[in-house]
Amino acid sequence: MGSRFPTLRRGRSSQIEAPPNRILQTAIFVGLVSLPMLGIGLRLVDLQLQQGATFREKAELNRSRRTPIPAARGPVYDRQGKLLAGSQLTRSMYLTPQRRSLDQWRRILMPLEAHLEHPVEEFLREIAEKQREGQLEQPIRIARQVSEEGFVIFAEQNLQTQGLWLQTEASRQYPQNETAAHVLGYTGEATAEEMEANPKFPVGMIVGRAGVERLADKELRGKWGYERLEADAKGTINRRLDRRKPISGSPVRLTLDLAMQKTAEDALGNRRGGVAAIEIKTGRVLALASQPGFDPNLFTDGLTAAEWEQLRGKGTPLLNRALQGYPPGSTFKVATAIAGMQSGKYTPSSRIPTFNAIVLGGHAFREHSGSYGVIGFEDALAYSSNTFFYQIGLKIGPEAIAHWSRQLGIGQPLQLGIGGGAVGSVPTPATKEEKHGAPWYAGDTVSMSIGQGVVLGTPLELAVMTAAVVNGGNRVIPHLLDSQTADPAYRPQPTGIDANVLKVVRDGMVAVVTRGTAKNLGDGSIPLNGGKTGTAEVPNGRSNAMFVGFAPANDPQIAIAVAVENGGYGGAVAAPIAKAVYGAYFKGPKAGSPLPPLPDGSQ
């Protein structure tokens, strides 16, 4: 080959040159060319064949912007199909951070400033943060319930080409405003933690935060749809890739009766207190009122800090007082009476003397008006004799009272599932020792037997206790969802209380209305009913007014319990509230009549 290079031979250089070894050089050049290209080829095998699917997915994510389409939250109805919570469609404005400078974003957002959810600077911070994390396609909502004016700006500034978009959303509306607020609860956007715990939640997911909204969240939520749009590197939308329609949440029918609920809340008025009304055979909650209340609509638009402070502040409106423990006072004598007879130490026909007072350890426990002589259970309940029940309590002991009051539903775990409540408690020497480290005195037993001291029962529990007296001794499990009535978990629990015991207590409670402490309930404006008043002394201020009752007396349908904080006498303050609720009940559909279909045709 060297022969092809004549110049080498006649080279002017004085040095002797070895002829180049062209074969080796050629081989080396072929190697130098081929090896890097082989490397590239192998890399292509890795990128395109082995990791190809991953990269295709990434490319897909790059171009598509998936925007969730909220499902309308299911409506909530009362038992008669009256709307308690509905959804209204609104338009929200979104953007994605993209690769755009904050100055450009400021220029884009400034004209919209008046319509944004927060100040522009706040969004710029959020955009900067998302950009830093590389979440360029993560939507940020900048405005909700965009007004006509905001829409005009959006169209005029041609913001769609800048990567902003409008989205229809459903916002929760509570047409009854404050009515049943504690039962309905409220909704809110899922928090960062909830989003993490539920990877399937779309951005802006609305979840039930309290009350039925939380209890029936799964049914109400529905299935959100989505829309996938194709966006280029600048975020400009090209076209729609696909779309899945949202599926609206299912309607939920409550056991609540709107008229009774309203009546109960109005009757409480601006007093602090709670009312519970249940069906005695099933435990369906017809009314669960608590005052003061709040407007759950506030939560829909997002609470201001001031509003939140107010809700947490004086009067504690978020507190559901129908589920707060109160000293039941004399309404607890129903439980003491049953415990006395069930303990075997007394019979329904037992008669014992009453006194002006009973002295124990140097302290006089008084009757409120003087001795009633020798009386039986019926009279003792009718006149609410304290010394009668002191003696029973002392005789049967605190454990028996605690046992039977729990059987009647006081201090049983709550199964309403709406939160915001507590359970009552009935002390025993063991629990006192445990909680307070103090020994049990006979005085404690005396206080306990008339529902004072540390005995606590919620209005709902007291209603359950009352229902047991008139439904054959079954402890109903109160519930709010119509569908729960058929659920075996909510089937009433038999307590084993003797029918004769129940009869004498029931007679006693009717006597309370006919000739006892709640005669204002026997004025004939409503069917004959039974009840028990209570005036529970509280450490500070006026006594709490308490009342439990059932109606009608001859064929009981509903049980009621009322608590009015610092209201005064139970018979004068709490009983009239029960009367109003009875009135609303008897104006409603007859017991056992079939429920009307829901407005949207479902059951």
Place this chain on the structure above:
Amino acid sequence: MAAPTLRRFRWRTLIQPWMEMDWILLLLVVLMTCLGSVAIRSVEIKSDGGNWIRHLTTAGVGLVMALGIARYRYDNLLRFKWVIYGLTNLSLVAVKLVGTTALGAERWIAIGGVHIQPSEFAKVGIILTLAAMLHQSTASTLPRMFQVLGITAVPWALVFIQPSLGTSLVIASICFGMLYWGNANPGWLLLLVSPLVAAILFNLYIPAWLAWVSLIGVVAWVSLPWSAIGALGAVTLNAVSGGLGKIFWDILQPYQKARITMFLNPDQDPMGGGYHLIQSRIAIGAGELWGKGVNQGTQTQLNFIPEQDTDFIFAAIGEEFGFIGSMLVLIGFWLICLRLVWIAQGAKDNFGSLIAIGVLGMLVFQVVINIGMTIGLAPITGIPLPLLSYGRSAMVTNFLAIGLVESVANHRQRFKF
């Protein structure tokens, strides 16, 4: 019946001047150019750009020029080597004086409304100058090698200060390829790049750096005429080049530094310097086996890859034509390179042989670095993909180079028949 014979006869006389040309090489070049045009059209289809037509027309002009050059006896250029060298340097100086700035670099001069990138043409100028020099006397002695290096250094420096790091690297690749083919001792060439390697190894893995320094010592001992001093000098130079490397590093512009290191981990700045790399890798990977089809690549069509009709055209090819298309491009370039080696070793004289090697050094470096950059194997250096990237100066340069090589092939020893 005489007519067909006549026609065939005329046809043969018409192509007679090109008969000995390497038709396979020319066909491969034309095919690559057409594929480039298809890819550029796909990139700009949404914006109705006309670059794909300009790409083709420039290539057409280049093809005519190349065919003209192929007819011309390349060895006539031998006597013009200093004219060519002078013009090359002059044009590069002109860029500094009247050039247009883009991306912090002065690269263009406008002549009659056409923007010309002299650094592209400089590559061919340097190939011709070095080929002529090495033709007269090979680089088998150290002084001659340093003479050649000195001649290269002037245009190289002018390109480097533009600054156009990529092109200056291409020139270095041309120079080294030609020196090796021109009989320079491979040991010397190794010694020349050894401090750079030492600097990199020093910063990566000290034991490797130590091994490298000892290896270089041996190479110097064996290859240099004054073994002891040479070996000592080479070892010292490599040993201190950890520090030298830092000095060299500090000379670089910040954007060059970022470009050089970013490819190792583009996720360190996904919105900034790493963006090209990440998006181009996604695009190529997403092509999978068959690609998404012409004009169907979402990364390409939705502008996720900047500079995708020029430096990142391979991303569009990878996404839309898939592994098959990418491999065809790669194999196409491989065959072109093999043809160049074939022409180089079959040329009638050293001048022609060296021209072919110079062109090979230019093409192979650009192909490897450009594709390597799009798939994350090489830093971003602003080197276009020959024949496929849009860029008219580069296109004309490539066809000039191919024309010269074809002339070499066309005028290799003839066996008259």
